Amino acid sequence: MDDARFFQKLRAAFQAEAAERIVAMEAALDVLEEALALPDYRQHPEAVQRLDGMYRELHSLKGAGRTVDLPLLEALCQGLESSVWRIKRGESPLEFRLIQLLREAVVLIRTMTAAAAAGTAGPSAGTVETFLRRLDGEPAQSPAQSPAPPPAERPDTPASATPPSSTPAEANCPEPPPSCPGLESHTVRLPTAALEGLLGQVEGLLTSKNAAALHATQARALQEGLAACLRTQQGDSAMVLEGLVRESRTLAKSLARHHRIIATVVDELLESITQTLLLPWDALLEGYPRMVQDIAASQGKQVQLTVQGADASIDRRILEQLGDAFLHLLRNAVDHGIESPTEREAAGKPGQGRIDIRIEVLGGDRTRIVIVDDGRGVDCEAVRRKAVQRGMYTPEDAALLDTPALLDLIWRPEFSTRDHVDHISGRGLGMNIVREKLERVGGNAQLRTTPGQGSVVTLHLPLSLMRFEGLVVACGGRRFIVRKGEVHRVVQAAGTVCGSGAGGMLVTEGSFIQVAAMARLLGLDIAAGTDDAAIRRPVLIAGETGEPDASATGSAETGPLGLMVDAILGEADVTLRSLGPQLTGLRGVRGVVLLGDGELVPVLDVADLRQMARTAAAGPRAKPESGRSRAARRPRRVLVAEDSITSRMLLKNVLETAGYVVLTAVDGQEALVKLQHAAAHDARGPRGRQPADAGEGMLDALVSDVEMPRMDGLELVRRIRADAALARLPVVLVTSLADPVHQEAGMQAGADAYIVKSRFDQSDLLQTLSRLLPTA
Structure with a gap:
């Protein structure tokens, strides 16, 4: 593909991306303006999430x-990103003036992208500089007082890489509609949504296929x-039965x-539509070698990017989610590596680096996909x-962290080893975006590093995003x-290997692997005979990488884990279905599938289960505690009132994982x-006495549904x-009723906190309980 054609495709992809991000930012500003009516904008149920979303949109649009x-x-987005960053950090208030400026900025961005699409001159450098001065609260200078700054230095670009200027005839031609890079057709153009809808309907036929197999069996x-x-x-009787046998044989x-x-x-049919x-991978990666060279040149570096296997294909729905992830990974490799x-x-290396x-x-x-740099x-x-500086660990605890545990921190939001922020990096956002994008499509990442030699x-x-081969357990x-x-192998082990707590250890192929009972992780009844050493059960081994020093996306995923189940019932070719908005955040569950017998069966998120198992084994990790405080603290007991068995299981699991004793109603x-x-x-009895069992003694808090x-x-x-004996009990309402009117009703009734299920994050619940419960 020649440079002019490539640049045209790149610009078309940018136009589509920018349009989506502009819509998202406008929606975020609408919510933030609503939040200004409250004493604290963070009281609005969506404001914090929308502010975070706007920050991410600006960060990605900048790149x-x-x-x-x-x-x-890029300069405009950098300034806007810094302003939103200050609001997020509490360094600047969210005011109506700033909302209006941000709305002006979105209009300015739309004007810039439209001018880029039409090949015309957009807003000048002076306009952008004046706006950024207003954004920073400085008085705007007149054009005579503030001459336009010179264009930002750009790395030398080969003449062949410069897009040709449009002729008048070309300028008058209508701009073709934005399309995803790599998608071209010589026959008929169909909206991607139409194909995806058709695929979804055809995927539903898998249920009929599985039902036919079941009926035949x-x-x-x-x-x-x-x-x-x-x-x-x-x-x-024999004659009658003989006739029935013949008929049943024919029917079978x-x-x-x-x-x-x-x-x-x-x-x-599925294969044909799926292929469309x-x-x-070349559709995503073909422009990256030049981008890497540009970033490197702006830093006085020389980097060559090579790609192998780019002719392999993947579900376009996955590929469209990974643009930001690859962008941040490559920018990090150039900037940090x-x-x-x-x-x-x-150091004895060639002057030119390699990725x-x-x-x-x-x-x-x-x-x-393996990304290797020799930095x-x-x-x-x-x-x-940096972990000590940010208060994440004490110096003593930080000294005990091994390499995988340190690398785990890199995946956390807003964690960066940089002390300054520039247009390339420094906010610690990139690797968190990588993690979120991968989790959204059911993927994961692992990071290894060798000092002086580079990272992998x-x-x-x-x-495929939706269709997959599954094990029915x-x-x-x-x-x-x-x-x-997600399952690397299956072994058999005695049920006693899991013990009665969070898990145990299994020796297989000469190595130790932590094992957890899946039923305990999900809050289900443990099967009879689990404690019988003579009964052997299947253990699904997940997370084996063959790389002992690797760190994985999501903390506490730095090694293989065995998940013990009661039995493996078979295999099925299935299509993933959404849980729906109320259960989207359910821990350990990715979605549901409809089996041939008509039953909806949950699809487990193995990566999430691994993290739950690690957390349960390690205990609460929110903050390091001294040995004295750990010894003095007694287990907190929380009552969960919830009529939905699914939500009750979720809340029970979250609280028990954090170390609480949980009762349910x-x-x-x-x-x-x-x-x-x-x-x-x-x-x-004495208030401080340890209860003899989970059903007696005082309760420290109530977590309840509303309806x-x-x-x-x-x-x-x-x-x-109204009950004198219970009046001071901390109460947290967790409900699907997101309207502020319902939240106000909960507070007037006497609740101490109100959490909305549609935006449920276990850290919110745990932090709320930690705040409400006095130190033991």
């Missing part, structure tokens, strides 16, 4: 502007059962034949110092689905009875406040 050589847009089992019964019968063969026909049609939604030519030559991307399609439904590697001591980032991704009396691509009436019983029991049968959460809170 996109640099990619397509729009330095004024059942018919065969029925025929075999009748044949066995026939062998024990005589006379007329017919169902098996029809299943094969349905399976062939569905598989071929596949894109080669690759040294200057002088430093490299002093290599290698794409490999693995067995099953997974693909692996200086991660300065783990700098990471350790390995990404693991599914080939039994756990706690229920069925679940696990992606086969199915509605407000049961909760009130348990609270009154606990208060009466506490009145008869429940028999007695709702609001009435429950009123009864509690």
Whole structure:
């Protein structure tokens, strides 16, 4: 592809991205303006999330502007990003004046992108500088007083890379609609959404295919059962049964034949439509070598980027999510990893640095992308110092962190070893964006580093976003689905290996692997016989990398983990369905699938389960505690009142993982009875006495839903406040009612805090309880 054609495609992709980000920023500003009516904008249920979203949109748009050589847009986004950053940090108030300036900025960005699309002159450098002065609260100078600054220096670009200027005829031609890079058709153009909708409908046929397989199996089992019964019968009964056996045999063969026909049609149809939604990696990566050279040149460095395996294809829905992730990974490699030519030559390296991307399609439904740079590697001591500086660890605790634990910190939001911020990096946002983008598509990343030699980032991704091969497992009396691509192998182990707590250790192939009972992680009943050493159960081994010093996206994922289940029931070709808005944040569950027998079965998020298991094994890690405070603290006991079994399981799991003793109630009436019983029991004995079991003794807090049968959460809170023995009990309402009117009603009833399920984050609940409960 020649440079002019490539640049045109790059600009088209930028236009589509910019339009989406502008819409998102306008929506965020609408919410933030609503929040100004409250005493503190953070009281608005969406304001903080929208402010964070606007910050990310500006950060990503800044990088996109640099990619397509729009330095004024990049400078504008840099200034806006800094202003939003100060609001996020509490250094500047959110005021109406700032909202209006941000709205002006969005209009300015739209004007810039439209001018870039039309090939016309957009806002001048003086206009941008004047606006940024106003944004910083400085008086705007007249053009005579403030001459336009010279254009920002850009690295030398080969003449062939400069886009040709438009002729008048070309300028008058209508701009083609933005399209995703790499998507071209010589026949007919269809909206991607139409293809995705068609694919979703066809994927629904998988249920019919699985049902046909189930019916064929059942018919065969029925025929075999009748044949066995026939062998024990005589006379007329035998003749009747013989006729039934013949008919059932014919029916079983017919169902098996029809299943094969349905399976062939569905598989071929799915394959045909899926292929239309596949894109080669080259569609995403073809412009990155030049971008890397530009970033390197702006820092006085020399870097060559090479890509292997870019002709491999992947679901375009995944590829479209990964643009920002790759952008941040490559910018980090250039900015933090690759040294200057002088430093490299002093270390005995070539003056030009290297970044290599290698794409490999693995067995099953997974693909692996390896990004290698030959730079200086991660300065783990700098990471350790920054962790202490930010108050994340005491110097004593930080000294105990090994390399994987230090590398884990890099994936956390707003963590950067840089002490200054520039247009390339410094805010610590990039690697967190990488983590979020990968988790959104069911992927993960691992980071390894060797001081003085460079770093390796390995990404693991599914080939398809929705369709996959799954293992059907039994756990706690229920069925679940696990992606086969996330399970590296299966071993058998005695049930006692998990012990009675968070987990245990298993020795397999000469190495120790932590094992956790999946039923305990999900808050389900433990199967009978778990403590019997003679009963062996399947253990799904996940997270094996063969790289002992690697760190993975999401803290506490630095090693393989075994998940013990009751049984493996089989395999299924399934299509992932959304949980819906109310359960999107459910820990350990990615979605649901519809099996052939018509049952909706949860699809487990193995990466999330790994983190839950690590957290449960390590205990609460919010802040280091002294040995004295740990010894003095008694376990806190919390009652959860929730009529939904799913939400009740989620809350119970979150609280128990954090070290709380949890009791549950199915509605407000049961909760009130348990609270009154606990208060009466506490009145008869010393308040500080350790309860003999989970069902007796004082309760320290209540976490309750609002809408429940028999007695709702609001009435429950009123009864509690009216009871002298319970009046001071901390109460947190966790509900799907997001309207501020409902929140006000909860507070008037006497609740201490109000958390909305649609934006549920376990850290919010744990921080709220930590704030409400006095130190033991």
